[in-house]
Amino acid sequence: MIFRWCIYGEAVKNIELLKCSISSFRKHFGNSHQYIVYTDSDISVDVEVRKITNDSPLYVISEAPWMKWYPRFRLDINQTEFFIDYDVFLVKYPTEIDLFLSSEKHFAILDEFKGRKWQHGAMHRSGSPYINSGFFIQKAGYDITPDFMQEFEQWKDVKEPTHHDEQGSLANALSKHLDELYILPKDKYMLIGKTENANLESLDGVILFHAVYPDHPAFYKFYGNKYITTTRRKNINGLS
Numbered sequence: 001m002i003f004r005w006c007i008y009g010e011a012v013k014n015i016e017l018l019k020c021s022i023s024s025f026r027k028h029f030g031n032s033h034q035y036i037v038y039t040d041s042d043i044s045v046d047v048e049v050r051k052i053t054n055d056s057p058l059y060v061i062s063e064a065p066w067m068k069w070y071p072r073f074r075l076d077i078n079q080t081e082f083f084i085d086y087d088v089f090l091v092k093y094p095t096e097i098d099l100f101l102s103s104e105k106h107f108a109i110l111d112e113f114k115g116r117k118w119q120h121g122a123m124h125r126s127g128s129p130y131i132n133s134g135f136f137i138q139k140a141g142y143d144i145t146p147d148f149m150q151e152f153e154q155w156k157d158v159k160e161p162t163h164h165d166e167q168g169s170l171a172n173a174l175s176k177h178l179d180e181l182y183i184l185p186k187d188k189y190m191l192i193g194k195t196e197n198a199n200l201e202s203l204d205g206v207i208l209f210h211a212v213y214p215d216h217p218a219f220y221k222f223y224g225n226k227y228i229t230t231t232r233r234k235n236i237n238g239l240s
Helices: 009-029 095-101 117-123 145-155 165-180 217-222
Strands: 002-007 034-039 048-051 081-084 088-090 107-111 131-138 181-183 189-192 208-211
Touching (some): 002 009, 009 081, 009 088, 107 165, 117 145, 131 189, 131 208, 165 181, 189 217, 208 217
Parallel strands (some): 002 034, 034 048, 107 181, 189 208
Antiparallel strands (some): 081 131, 088 208, 107 131
């Protein structure tokens, strides 16, 4: 399996979040998989680091964070691939991902806290699911790239881009594959921020959380305690 992150530009100031995110996944999934970080800066992390250059269509300086999918939306179709934002943390062993991997679903993703049009940005389209693109899985053998890149090409005509345009584009791409989509339960795979589950004081029932942009308050609230210091477990299903 492949676990991948991307951090670039001013976001590199959040390198401690990235390190903790990587550590939280390795503790549960072990060391026998690929762990990859793409970046445009000189950083030191305990996984493979690959440099961002300008040789990808997704190298786009924009309000919308297209570069987080750099260099392409799928690295290896022969492996199950996890895309993880640097502010997403695995707290406990994810049995729901076990269930997903053994199911007939092909894609898994986070649910939004509350579905709103602005969460799709300029790419909002009625009927697309209100998903959060901070954590996304594609099973080995499956690839959403053609649909996603079709959305990206349409986005190039957008006059006023927003931070959520790429999330809206992914939602639109997945709307063509709803029967293949597994949306992780939002009471265990949470968004936590100033307006999302803001009063949560314990992660006892949480499997994974996205300490959402821009200030990531949930990371600083829960960092360094029992919730982000879990014990390593064996690889899920022994899959690659």
